[in-house]
Amino acid sequence: MAKVxxxxxxxxxxxxxxxxxxxxxxxAGVTATRRSITGAARAPVCGIxxxxxxxxxxNGQAHRLSCQVACAEGMQVVTDAAL
Amino acid sequence: MQRFEIVVVGAxxxxxxxxxxxAESGAQVCVLDAGAAPGGQIWRGGAERHSRTAxxxxxxxxxxxxxxVQQNTxxxxxxxxxxxxxxxPDGPQSIGYDRLILATGARELLLPFPxxxxxxxxxxxxLQALIKGGVPIKGRRxxxxxxxxxxxxxxxxxxxxxxxxxxxxxxxxWARLLAFGAQLxxxxxxxxxxxxxxxxxxxxxxxxxxxxxxxxGAEQLEAVTxxxxxxxxxxxxxxxxxxxxxxxxxxxxATLGCAINAGAVVVDYAQQTSVSGILAAGEVAGxxxxxxxxxxxxxxxxxxxxxxxxxxxxLARRAAARRFARRLEHTFALRAELRQLASAQTIVCRxxxxxxxxxxxxxxWRSAKIHTRCGMGPCQGRICGAAxxxxxxxxxxxxxxxxxxxxxxxxxxxxxxxxxxxEEHV
Ligand SMILES: Cc1cc2nc3c(=O)[nH]c(=O)nc-3n(C[C@H](O)[C@H](O)[C@H](O)COP(=O)(O)OP(=O)(O)OC[C@H]3O[C@@H](n4cnc5c(N)ncnc54)[C@H](O)[C@@H]3O)c2cc1C
Numbered sequence: 172m173a174k175v176x177x178x179x180x181x182x183x184x185x186x187x188x189x190x191x192x193x194x195x196x197x198x199a200g201v202t203a204t205r206r207s208i209t210g211a212a213r214a215p216v217c218g219i220x221x222x223x224x225x226x227x228x229x230n231g232q233a234h235r236l237s238c239q240v241a242c243a244e245g246m247q248v249v250t251d252a253a254l
Numbered sequence: 255m256q257r258f259e260i261v262v263v264g265a266x267x268x269x270x271x272x273x274x275x276x277a278e279s280g281a282q283v284c285v286l287d288a289g290a291a292p293g294g295q296i297w298r299g300g301a302e303r304h305s306r307t308a309x310x311x312x313x314x315x316x317x318x319x320x321x322x323v324q325q326n327t328x329x330x331x332x333x334x335x336x337x338x339x340x341x342x343p344d345g346p347q348s349i350g351y352d353r354l355i356l357a358t359g360a361r362e363l364l365l366p367f368p369x370x371x372x373x374x375x376x377x378x379x380x381l382q383a384l385i386k387g388g389v390p391i392k393g394r395r396x397x398x399x400x401x402x403x404x405x406x407x408x409x410x411x412x413x414x415x416x417x418x419x420x421x422x423x424x425x426x427x428w429a430r431l432l433a434f435g436a437q438l439x440x441x442x443x444x445x446x447x448x449x450x451x452x453x454x455x456x457x458x459x460x461x462x463x464x465x466x467x468x469x470x471g472a473e474q475l476e477a478v479t480x481x482x483x484x485x486x487x488x489x490x491x492x493x494x495x496x497x498x499x500x501x502x503x504x505x506x507x508a509t510l511g512c513a514i515n516a517g518a519v520v521v522d523y524a525q526q527t528s529v530s531g532i533l534a535a536g537e538v539a540g541x542x543x544x545x546x547x548x549x550x551x552x553x554x555x556x557x558x559x560x561x562x563x564x565x566x567x568x569l570a571r572r573a574a575a576r577r578f579a580r581r582l583e584h585t586f587a588l589r590a591e592l593r594q595l596a597s598a599q600t601i602v603c604r605x606x607x608x609x610x611x612x613x614x615x616x617x618x619w620r621s622a623k624i625h626t627r628c629g630m631g632p633c634q635g636r637i638c639g640a641a642x643x644x645x646x647x648x649x650x651x652x653x654x655x656x657x658x659x660x661x662x663x664x665x666x667x668x669x670x671x672x673x674x675x676x677e678e679h680v
Contacts (some may be wrong), residue, residue, distance in 0.1 A: 194388030214373030218383030
């Protein structure tokens with residue numbers, strides 16, 4: 172199966188082509204995508220780009236929806252939880 | 255600006271059927287869809303890979319000579335009359351139309367209970383969608399809860415993906431389910447579907463009159479407390495899929511001025527909304543499943559293309575699908591206990607971390623929004639608005655464009671047409 176390489180919170184991981192960024196995060200063992208305004212860990216909920224709980228920083232662009240964006244070669248993903 | 259005779263928003267079953275029917279009637283059609291491939295929720299990830307029906311529709315869409323299908327394109331706001339502002343990965347653009355068909359579908363109804371914000375708790379269709387995106391589920395213990403036929407379909411999919419489905423907890427009770435089930439054998443297609451589900455689900459426990467009261471864990475889900483009559487127990491699991499049915503995505507229709515009733519866009523027999531030249535089809539006009547979405551989409555497509563005679567034969571199919579949907583709605587009506595699950599400290603608005611007690615003192619959505627910021631975060635009340643309408647009977651009001659958080663460049667384009675409060679939406 173074709174693979175793509177992405178970097179999650181500084182650590183490289185190789186995932187099946189077509190995987191969402193949310194999938195790459197889960198495969199990398201990152202369970203939280205963001206911290207809520209009171210500091211609680213949050214993760215993807217609706218799966219369809221509506222709830223905004225899955226937002227992460229992709230290639231320096233904040234607030235991207237990890238459940239909707241497909242992994243691309245060399246993509247840099249950073250979660251709030253890692254900050 | 256690109257301009258088309260007919261623009262369809264949404265490429266789920268309803269939008270696909272609308273586009274194909276309109277184009278095959280000779281109209282110039284453009285389909286705008288936020289997703290990466292046509293298919294919407296039920297045919298997620300490309301319609302070809304699903305049923306034969308799905309593949310047939312996908313082929314007609316692809317082969318349509320006069321159809322421009324634009325994926326990764328979110329419609330964010332109406333501009334002037336007959337013009338929409340869309341956002342694409344490469345920036346904003348405006349699209350003009352003579353007639354508009356809204357087929358924006360539905361999202362899940364998620365209700366708050368203690369612990370529902372923990373990582374590991376998702377919607378039911380939500381978990382299914384995440385797995386289709388590649389989220390690993392093999393070997394994980396999952397509780398599937400909430401209400402409706404989606405619980406069974408998703409649990410079967412979870413089993414096939416190697417998850418350990420611990421329990422399916424349906425909040426509706428056996429009396430209602432049996433009354434409904436007793437009528438199923440009348441319809442061979444649905445009976446077959448039910449039998450297939452049973453075969454996949456095998457001995458998976460299914461409890462009716464059962465619901466999740468609480469989710470436990472520190473930074474991640476570890477267990478749920480289930481309630482079944484007087485019985486209450488703790489079920490260890492890594493994943494809880496919990497959803498209580500669907501709510502129409504009617505925000506864009508509302509910003510266009512279309513009348514909304516009980517959350518759904520109001521349409522007449524010809525799928526026309528209260529605004530001339532704007533039609534609506536599929537779940538945005540009422541939750542009725544894929545068959546209704548296909549019939550409504552085709553009717554809307556033919557009407558918009560000026561071929562009402564072609565729509566005629568589809569009316570009976572639409573009526574049957576809607577009758578079935580009404581029975582489903584009755585069968586899976588939500589029990590009162592679900593409104594009492596949130597404690598004072600349970601977060602209701604996930605974007606702004608507004609808890610139940612802070613909301614309960616307000617008389618309306620508007621008042622709560624002004625004083626607590628409930629519904630003012632990036633989801634723009636899509637999750638908490640639907641939840642508070644169940645919890646408190648509130649109706650979200652005064653939808654303002656844009657209907658989704660947008661890049662600043664896009665916003666500046668809209669601001670020149672409308673006067674938008676920048677602070678509130680960025
Ligand atoms: C998460 C989820 C999973 C589901 N899974 C199943 C299932 O497995 N089986 C089943 O029978 N039913 C399922 N359903 C029910 C499903 O909604 C219907 O069966 C069917 O897909 C409805 O078709 P539709 O065309 O009305 O809407 P949808 O299929 O919802 O399609 C709407 C489309 O419009 C797009 N859209 C919405 N707003 C905009 C906008 N502003 N700009 C651009 N595009 C937009 C969406 O991205 C989507 O592609 C699911 C529902 C949800 C919410």
